Amino acid sequence: MRDSLDMTGKVVIVTGGGRGVGRGIATRFLEAGAEVVICGRKPPESLPEQAGRLAHFVAADVRELEQSLAVIVFATQRFGRLDVLVNNAGGSPAAPAATASPRFSEAILKLNLIAPLQFAQQANAIMQNQQGGGLIVNIASVSALRPSPGTAAYGAAKAGLLSLTQTLAVEWAPKVRVNAVTAGMIETELAHLHYGEGEARARVAATVPLGRLGTPRDVADACIFLASPLAAYVTGASLLVHGGGEKPAFLEAVK
Numbered sequence: 001m002r003d004s005l006d007m008t009g010k011v012v013i014v015t016g017g018g019r020g021v022g023r024g025i026a027t028r029f030l031e032a033g034a035e036v037v038i039c040g041r042k043p044p045e046s047l048p049e050q051a052g053r054l055a056h057f058v059a060a061d062v063r064e065l066e067q068s069l070a071v072i073v074f075a076t077q078r079f080g081r082l083d084v085l086v087n088n089a090g091g092s093p094a095a096p097a098a099t100a101s102p103r104f105s106e107a108i109l110k111l112n113l114i115a116p117l118q119f120a121q122q123a124n125a126i127m128q129n130q131q132g133g134g135l136i137v138n139i140a141s142v143s144a145l146r147p148s149p150g151t152a153a154y155g156a157a158k159a160g161l162l163s164l165t166q167t168l169a170v171e172w173a174p175k176v177r178v179n180a181v182t183a184g185m186i187e188t189e190l191a192h193l194h195y196g197e198g199e200a201r202a203r204v205a206a207t208v209p210l211g212r213l214g215t216p217r218d219v220a221d222a223c224i225f226l227a228s229p230l231a232a233y234v235t236g237a238s239l240l241v242h243g244g245g246e247k248p249a250f251l252e253a254v255k
Contacts, residue, residue: 004230008033011079012227013071015062015119016089017055018044020188021139024216025086025223026055032224037075039068040089062089062115072122081130084227085123087116087161088139092154105153112157117164124172133175137223138165140182142242162238169236177235181222184242187213209244 007029017026017038026036030050038048039060048055058074060067075082090112095104120136127134141158148155162180169178185195185208195204195213205213222241225231 004228005224006033007224007227010034010083010227011037011075011081012084012086013037013039013075013082013123014055014086014088015039015068015071015115017048017086018042018057021183021186021216021219022086022088023048025088025139025220028217028220028224029084029227030055034084035079037071037078039071062119063110065118068115068119069122072119072126076126082123082126082134083132084135084137085119086137086139086223087119089115090139090154090158092151094150095153096150097152100153108153109157109160112154113160113164116161120168120178124168124176127176128172133177135227136168136176136178137226138162138178138180139219140165140180140238142182142184142240142245144182146246165238166236173235177226177231179226179231179235180238181219181226182238182240182242183214183219184208184240184245185213186219187215207246208242209247212243214241214243 012029012034014022014026014036016022018040026038026048027050029036030048030053036055037058038055039058041061043057043059047057058071060071062068072082092108116138123136138161140161143151143155144158144162165178165180172178195201205211219241222239226234226239
């Protein structure tokens with residue numbers, strides 16, 4: 001009996017797969033047996049690897065249609081199909097909403113909302129015409145569900161991504177499933193920019209009901225589940241991977 005989480009024979013694209021959460025996702029799919037293609041503006045210092053199997057890298061800025069299409073073409077020409085697209089590339093530096101320039105806000109919206117839509121359109125065109133269809137996973141953020149001070153455009157873009165996920169799931173069914181993984185605070189190589197270090201980061205982790213920051217593996221495992229037969233009836237969903245979220249502030253105030 002085949003393991004339901006076995007991805008042998010599957011072809012997966014992970015945008016921004018060279019570091020952080022994306023690298024964790026790419027490595028997890030390699031571990032499950034999939035062929036993995038990652039993309040980014042610059043090649044990583046090392047490719048995601050598992051048991052001697054390497055991800056394939058294509059240089060691409062996901063905001064540029066021709067470059068994202070080149071990633072799709074590489075994957076389909078090399079492997080003959082595309083089973084999973086993980087729209088992971090994204091992010092935002094901090095910027096006060098009162099002074100953020102229009103150009104800055106447009107760039108954040110393009111990276112975190114428009115680029116995933118365009119990449120999904122290109123992947124869907126392949127998936128609709130192949131046996132077995134396919135799956136698209138959009139990596140969202142709890143910033144879409146609560147105030148996002150300092151990253152207003154980012155939070156708005158991720159909220160739009162959740163809405164987009166629901167709509168595409170309806171439009172592209174039944175052949176293509178579209179879901180989101182809504183991630184909380186995740187420990188990556190850039191975590192210090194958001195959560196500090198040492199005691200400061202420990203205090204941040206203590207605000208999470210499960211008592212720790214998440215890991216790229218936590219997000220990756222959610223992606224594997226959504227890509228598996230165990231999630232065959234799951235589409236248009238947002239899977240919260242946030243350790244229980246944030247404790248209500250009033251609980252501290254009434255102590």
